[in-house]
Amino acid sequence: MNKHILVADDDLHIREVISFALEKAGMQVTLAEDGRQAIDYFALHSIDLLVLDINMPELDGLEVCREIRKTSDTPILFLSSRDDEIDRILGLEIGGDDYVTKPFSPRELVARINVILKRVVAKPAAVMNQLQHGKLAIHLEQHAATWNGLVISLTATEFAMLQLFVRSPQRVFSRDSIMTGAYNNIYISDRTIDSHIRHIRQKFADAGCDALIETVHGVGYKLALCQ
Amino acid sequence: MNKHILVADDDLHIREVISFALEKAGMQVTLAEDGRQAIDYFALHSIDLLVLDINMPELDGLEVCREIRKTSDTPILFLSSRDDEIDRILGLEIGGDDYVTKPFSPRELVARINVILKRVVAKPAAVMNQLQHGKLAIHLEQHAATWNGLVISLTATEFAMLQLFVRSPQRVFSRDSIMTGAYNNIYISDRTIDSHIRHIRQKFADAGCDALIETVHGVGYKLALCQ
């Protein structure tokens, strides 16, 4: 259960301080003197978290991170000496999880490591329950649509039809397939479909959106690009 | 109560880092992958604060802010990658409340968010057990509701139903889901639900609150925005 932390720093004193603090916090610590050692050790051991100094000769922390990230999502915490060094640590290319600037308090380092480690087992954040198509959004739970942030109230049937369109944005729906998809295959007149289309168009036009639904002559209707 | 934060960033890793940090700080977090999603989500949910990445494809954070500001004063905190972007943000017409430059420490972000939130509502941390939605408050321990400070006495069933609504504002509840959520899945007539809705509406109307619960024809009922 006690976590295995791999620490890479070229400064012996720092290594000692960190090692002492982490072991005191019940973690298993492995120390690397440079990036090369860290990468090699990582390849053959199961590590729960890496602590990487950015400023190391030869292979610096960022490069180590890049290398690690090719094969692993193991959390990485960076140590940096100056603020300007830490460009994009938390950003896209690198993929760090947090950073600490030197000088740091060992206690803070431990605290931050614990935070990151807890995250691994934490629940994923709530998923946004909406379908998106350009400026159009379908809010399933709220049973409502928005266009460019404007709420557009739809009746149950209109909502079902629009939802059908958004779920297959580029597809052309014949009136028959609308009957099957938005209703339960009940037969209704083609005029009924037209009528609902008209109402939907009207409501969106009122919100400033012309041309949400396009007519494909002789075939049916489809959702426009509507960006 | 626990605040609802909407975070928009196109970088998955950043979203994860932020989401974890904020949830750990007791906030409710919703993640958006782009500005469009954020705007549309915002339209139908009560959000206490937005975190917007400035650098997003399509609709960037500044544009999102501009859009939001047309209708709302909800605090906005920007994430920016470069310092030179920041001058414009704070100075000009945009209307952001703070900014954080990447890379940032999650802890710093939380701290700044808390500062902003406290500025908006300087409230004592005493009363914990209540749900809030605009002027409506559900006092769980007292088993009572208040609207705009006025106490509204509710029966047990009415209280259970209203609580269900407040826990998911703007969500549409079918009569069935009300039975499941507010009762214990016991079958009762649809008229019973109507009746309780009527009583709740009546009591709030007496307190000066019309349109607390909206009817979604053919679907069910939902709590109005009601700010």
Next chain:
DNA sequence: TACCGCTTTGATTACCTATTGATAAGCAAT
């Protein structure tokens, strides 16, 4: 037991939506 307040329900009315046919407008090929 009788009372009282809350819950439940059926009946009635009011309201809203869906549907449709008629008519006008639009499109495409001759």
Next chain:
DNA sequence: ATTGCTTATCAATAGGTAATCAAAGCGGTA
């Protein structure tokens, strides 16, 4: 331009849903 077909529009109707109310059922209390 004409013709034949497809789509748009509209208003009226049918059908379904919600609001309201009164009365009955239920459970606790005096």
